[in-house]
Amino acid sequence: MKFTTLSAALALALGSLSVAAQEVHQASEKAIKLAQENILIDTHIDVPYRIHNKWDDVSKATERGDFDYPRAIEGGLNAPFMSIYIPANLEFEGKGKSYELANQLIDMMEALAYRAPDKFAIADSVADVEKQFKDGVMSLAMGMENGSPIEGEIKNLHHFYERGVRYITLAHSQSNHISDSSYDIRRKWKGLSPFGKELVSEMNNIGMLIDVSHISDAAFYQVMELSKVPVIASHSSLRKYTPGFERNMDDDMLLALKKNGGVIQINFGSSFVTSRLIAGTTVVMRPRIRPKKRAKTPPTLRRPT
Numbered sequence: 001m002k003f004t005t006l007s008a009a010l011a012l013a014l015g016s017l018s019v020a021a022q023e024v025h026q027a028s029e030k031a032i033k034l035a036q037e038n039i040l041i042d043t044h045i046d047v048p049y050r051i052h053n054k055w056d057d058v059s060k061a062t063e064r065g066d067f068d069y070p071r072a073i074e075g076g077l078n079a080p081f082m083s084i085y086i087p088a089n090l091e092f093e094g095k096g097k098s099y100e101l102a103n104q105l106i107d108m109m110e111a112l113a114y115r116a117p118d119k120f121a122i123a124d125s126v127a128d129v130e131k132q133f134k135d136g137v138m139s140l141a142m143g144m145e146n147g148s149p150i151e152g153e154i155k156n157l158h159h160f161y162e163r164g165v166r167y168i169t170l171a172h173s174q175s176n177h178i179s180d181s182s183y184d185i186r187r188k189w190k191g192l193s194p195f196g197k198e199l200v201s202e203m204n205n206i207g208m209l210i211d212v213s214h215i216s217d218a219a220f221y222q223v224m225e226l227s228k229v230p231v232i233a234s235h236s237s238l239r240k241y242t243p244g245f246e247r248n249m250d251d252d253m254l255l256a257l258k259k260n261g262g263v264i265q266i267n268f269g270s271s272f273v274t275s276r277l278i279a280g281t282t283v284v285m286r287p288r289i290r291p292k293k294r295a296k297t298p299p300t301l302r303r304p305t
Helices: 029-037 048-053 069-075 088-093 097-115 126-135 154-162 194-206 217-226 251-260
Strands: 003-005 023-025 039-045 077-085 120-122 138-145 165-169 209-211 232-236 263-266 283-285
Touching (some): 039 126, 039 138, 039 232, 039 263, 048 077, 048 097, 069 077, 069 138, 077 097, 077 126, 077 165, 088 097, 097 120, 097 138, 097 154, 120 126, 126 138, 138 209, 154 165, 165 232, 194 209, 194 217, 209 232, 217 251
Parallel strands (some): 039 077, 077 138, 138 165, 165 209, 232 263
């Protein structure tokens, strides 16, 4: 059984041109066959927070968002990691808020699988994914985007592992009690906090993957020094194409990740793959199933990717 990793948006907009100038691409029959016959994993799907703010039944075709069951099946996606996304500001609004939201989002993913057992099943191991693939149901794995729900207590790490979370993005758009963020110029910890270093070790011990997307360069290299097992970058891209954008990884970081044995899943959002719009081309990925009308993402859901 071959595992294929996919971390891509369903549509890429590389320019803003008239419809007449658009170039439409359709996947080849070979690509479609490969996608349907192998296990495809997307390590970052922003469904939980999306439906927490406004309910959408993603077991059916939806008019908003980038994920629903029909489109995922159309593209051959078998094992999406549902992002237990915690807004960065919650950590600074009082203890317990991040922890509570994380548990609510996990509850929602369990409820989704319960409501549509013919389509979804919770997966917390490779064995689960392989079995569910054979059974013809989509595996819902979970990764936590922003480690703030740990709230400085190792017991909370164990709690979320028991609840099925299998990776943690150490920080998000602001530095937290674990790590500096690539988006936060204050660099409170100059990398990882003392607790963050302790957390990395315990994540290794229990089998929780460390996600280095979003963290600062200094924090990344400290993780490389401390982690005894491979890590992941769940949704990052290459800084070579976006000079000065620290959210992406430079060539030295990629080589360090290679030495660690880790992997990067490429984020194909426009701002992650080019520092300027490419004049003369708009690429449109055309699925065979698509909603009649797509609503714009509500402003309350927009956030750093």
